[in-house]
Amino acid sequence: MKRREALTRMAGAVGATLAAATGVRAADGADDAKKLTPSGLAPDRNTKTPGFKAPPGSIDTHCHIFGPAARYPYSPKRSYTPFDAGLDDFREVHARMGIERAVIVNPSLYDIDARVAVDAIAASGGRYRGVVNIDDRVSDAELNALHKAGIRGCRFNFVKHLGGFPDMAVFDRSVKRAARLGWHVVLHFDAKDLPDFYPLLDGLPLPYIIDHMGRVPAKDGLEQKPFKILVDLLQRDKKCYVKLSGADRVSSTGTPFHDAVPFARRLVETAADRLVWGSDWPHPNVKAMPNDGDLVDLIPMFAPDAQTQKQILVDNPMRLYQFEA
Numbered sequence: 001m002k003r004r005e006a007l008t009r010m011a012g013a014v015g016a017t018l019a020a021a022t023g024v025r026a027a028d029g030a031d032d033a034k035k036l037t038p039s040g041l042a043p044d045r046n047t048k049t050p051g052f053k054a055p056p057g058s059i060d061t062h063c064h065i066f067g068p069a070a071r072y073p074y075s076p077k078r079s080y081t082p083f084d085a086g087l088d089d090f091r092e093v094h095a096r097m098g099i100e101r102a103v104i105v106n107p108s109l110y111d112i113d114a115r116v117a118v119d120a121i122a123a124s125g126g127r128y129r130g131v132v133n134i135d136d137r138v139s140d141a142e143l144n145a146l147h148k149a150g151i152r153g154c155r156f157n158f159v160k161h162l163g164g165f166p167d168m169a170v171f172d173r174s175v176k177r178a179a180r181l182g183w184h185v186v187l188h189f190d191a192k193d194l195p196d197f198y199p200l201l202d203g204l205p206l207p208y209i210i211d212h213m214g215r216v217p218a219k220d221g222l223e224q225k226p227f228k229i230l231v232d233l234l235q236r237d238k239k240c241y242v243k244l245s246g247a248d249r250v251s252s253t254g255t256p257f258h259d260a261v262p263f264a265r266r267l268v269e270t271a272a273d274r275l276v277w278g279s280d281w282p283h284p285n286v287k288a289m290p291n292d293g294d295l296v297d298l299i300p301m302f303a304p305d306a307q308t309q310k311q312i313l314v315d316n317p318m319r320l321y322q323f324e325a
């Protein structure tokens with residue numbers, strides 16, 4: 001072995017030991033060369049108090065913490081720069097929404113750096129869990145440490161605006177490792193790609209959640225092929241969960257996104273025991289910035305009866321994320 005190679009390996013081993021001790025590490029090359037000027041829309045800071053009162057213990061299974069970048073630097077490889085939306089804002093918006101618990105989905109712009117999620121979970125007194133990005137760079141010791149820290153799933157993006165499909169060999173290896181920990185995988189698709197992934201989803205070795213109701217465009221109606229595939233998967237495949245989130249991404253008519261309701265209703269009629277709900281605060285890459293109070297008020301339109309609401313907001317995510325009662 002050449003000297004340089006040996007040194008590199010040694011440095012890697014030291015890094016892995018440190019990571020195993022803390023369970024987290026920075027993404028490779030975390031120094032930030034890109035400008036920190038945020039792109040897109042700023043979150044609406046005036047969260048309305050919703051009319052709908054979520055049941056006690058309700059869980060927002062899809063929300064993000066962005067920075068502050070000065071403390072938790074974004075990956076230099078990221079595809080966008082968000083507005084900082086830190087833990088204090090995160091807590092405040094949930095208090096306004098009347099939501100007690102949350103699953104922090106570590107966004108693509110943190111790559112495999114899970115520190116922002118892990119720190120928030122550690123400070124939550126058992127009220128938060130997390131989902132992170134993983135690949136071959138994350139060691140088994142790190143995965144175990146992430147599990148201990150409250151991570152219960154990994155996420156893969158297949159959407160064009162976040163860089164397109166992952167390396168499928170890496171994906172296969174990663175989901176096998178996640179399955180061994182009893183995790184699930186969260187999948188973010190563009191609706192038009194869903195039919196192509198049907199065989200892959202069917203064969204997955206672990207439960208999976210399809211984000212944002214498959215991002216089906218409401219204007220294409222309930223009979224569009226991607227939505228039929230989604231409903232069929234949910235009906236037939238007990239591993240399949242769907243996230244009732246991103247009404248604003250589904251909607252073709254805009255605020256207050258009521259044209260997304262029939263899609264959620266159909267999913268609720270199909271398998272309410274495998275649906276979870278998420279706000280997607282602080283709403284990166286949206287065309288119209290939703291108010292989170294309005295999003296909470298969509299829940300009783302999605303699922304009119306209290307028992308189904310509790311299933312979606314409490315029982316299903318409790319089970320999937322192994323929250324303690």
Ligand SMILES: [Zn+2]
Nearest residue numbers: 062064280284
């Ligand atoms: Zn999101």
